[in-house]
Amino acid sequence: MNTNDYISQVDRVSAHNYHPLPVVLRRGEGEWVWDVEGKKYLDMLSAYSAVNQGHRHPRIIEALKEQADSLTLTSRAFHNDQMGPFLEQLCETTGFERALPMNTGAEAVETAIKAARKWGYLVKGVPEGQAEIIVCEENFHGRTTTIVGFSSDHGSRHGFGPFTPGFVTIPYGDADALAAAVTPNTVGFLVEPIQGEAGVVVPPEGFFGRAVEVCREHGVLMINDEIQTGLGRTGKLFCGDWDGSRGDIMIVGKALGGGVIPVSGILSSSEIMDVFTPGDHGSTFGGNPLGAAVAQAALDVILEEDLAGRSNELGTWFMDRLREIDSPHIDHVRGRGLFVGLVIKDESGSARPFCEALQARGILAKETHEQVIRFAPPLVIERATLEWALDHIAEVVQGAEVAVG
Numbered sequence: 001m002n003t004n005d006y007i008s009q010v011d012r013v014s015a016h017n018y019h020p021l022p023v024v025l026r027r028g029e030g031e032w033v034w035d036v037e038g039k040k041y042l043d044m045l046s047a048y049s050a051v052n053q054g055h056r057h058p059r060i061i062e063a064l065k066e067q068a069d070s071l072t073l074t075s076r077a078f079h080n081d082q083m084g085p086f087l088e089q090l091c092e093t094t095g096f097e098r099a100l101p102m103n104t105g106a107e108a109v110e111t112a113i114k115a116a117r118k119w120g121y122l123v124k125g126v127p128e129g130q131a132e133i134i135v136c137e138e139n140f141h142g143r144t145t146t147i148v149g150f151s152s153d154h155g156s157r158h159g160f161g162p163f164t165p166g167f168v169t170i171p172y173g174d175a176d177a178l179a180a181a182v183t184p185n186t187v188g189f190l191v192e193p194i195q196g197e198a199g200v201v202v203p204p205e206g207f208f209g210r211a212v213e214v215c216r217e218h219g220v221l222m223i224n225d226e227i228q229t230g231l232g233r234t235g236k237l238f239c240g241d242w243d244g245s246r247g248d249i250m251i252v253g254k255a256l257g258g259g260v261i262p263v264s265g266i267l268s269s270s271e272i273m274d275v276f277t278p279g280d281h282g283s284t285f286g287g288n289p290l291g292a293a294v295a296q297a298a299l300d301v302i303l304e305e306d307l308a309g310r311s312n313e314l315g316t317w318f319m320d321r322l323r324e325i326d327s328p329h330i331d332h333v334r335g336r337g338l339f340v341g342l343v344i345k346d347e348s349g350s351a352r353p354f355c356e357a358l359q360a361r362g363i364l365a366k367e368t369h370e371q372v373i374r375f376a377p378p379l380v381i382e383r384a385t386l387e388w389a390l391d392h393i394a395e396v397v398q399g400a401e402v403a404v405g
């Protein structure tokens with residue numbers, strides 16, 4: 001089968017809930033991937049930052065194979081010998097007392113919502129059924145019905161109601177709006193330290209610090225969704241570290257699974273985690289030994305190869321270079337570390353044709369929210385490779401290959 005065969009097969013047998021670039025990949029190594037025609041590409045998306053360690057990192061694949069040869073799944077009806085060591089490492093790495101493992105990001109967000117609500121009833125004393133959680137406009141926290149119910153993106157929620165009540169929306173980055181939205185029934189403030197899916201939107205300087213103060217003052221749990229921004233992506237281990245806060249509950253996922261297997265979870269104090277009792281929450285695959293073994297290797301790689309430091313150094317340099325590009329189509333460049341959004345001017349049309357032109361040159365990047373090209377390569381990338389990519393990006397955003405507007 002060739003590229004078109006694979007694409008038409010998926011069109012025929014699957015739901016049409018994505019609009020992928022027309023490339024069919026077969027192999028990956030580090031920051032590189034190859035398609036079924038044998039063409040090589042630089043991966044500048046990293047599966048939405050789930051592949052921070054690079055494709056098939058040898059150490060992670062070794063952990064996967066070794067664990068696959070002994071035990072893969074027990075459910076939580078029994079203990080296994082990988083979950084404890086994994087969660088202890090995760091707690092030690094992040095500075096939280098407790099961790100609760102899930103699989104996908106959306107499940108971990110749901111877990112955080114349930115923890116905050118139950119904490120609100122049991123600890124804060126909110127009347128039963130009245131808990132409120134504050135969220136931000138343009139948020140992305142996943143795809144379950146509860147989560148899309150508090151999305152402001154029409155496409156994400158339209159046709160999927162009725163939705164779970166108890167969520168209040170404020171503009172992203174507005175600490176005054178946060179303070180004004182808090183009521184005695186507010187249990188949590190769910191926030192992305194940088195909004196990834198919204199187009200790598202960095203909040204105004206000082207917002208995060210003030211949000212932490214507002215939450216502390218009113219007994220509201222700050223819930224940091226670090227699923228995409230965490231584990232080195234933004235140039236610190238966690239993006240909240242730029243403002244000195246990992247939240248009262250921190251949600252992790254994506255790169256925690258090392259680009260191999262879904263592993264997610266929430267982290268918190270014992271006071272919060274102890275609201276859970278046997279039977280009130282769970283997941284068949286959450287904490288499975290295969291994922292736990294992979295996640296330990298995934299964390300080791302991030303820490304030992306200082307991927308956060310690499311992201312900071314290379315990202316700062318990369319963004320400076322992008323800002324030097326003289327193109328009539330670039331509105332501005334924003335981001336932190338190797339988490340970068342290049343915003344195409346409204347009058348230059350969608351970012352999609354620019355991504356298609358990059359694809360033709362062997363660079364895979366994906367548009368997000370129409371106007372933004374997101375650059376988020378695996379953090380193991382070499383400077384020379386980024387240099388090569390920059391030359392192509394500079395030429396592509398001149399627009400010669402693109403039907404602009």
Ligand SMILES: *Cc1c(COP(=O)(O)O)cnc(C)c1O
Binds near residue numbers: 142192226228254
């Ligand atoms: C990807 C993402 C999620 C959802 O993760 P899934 O594994 O796709 O369910 C939640 N929050 C943020 C910030 C994300 O980027």
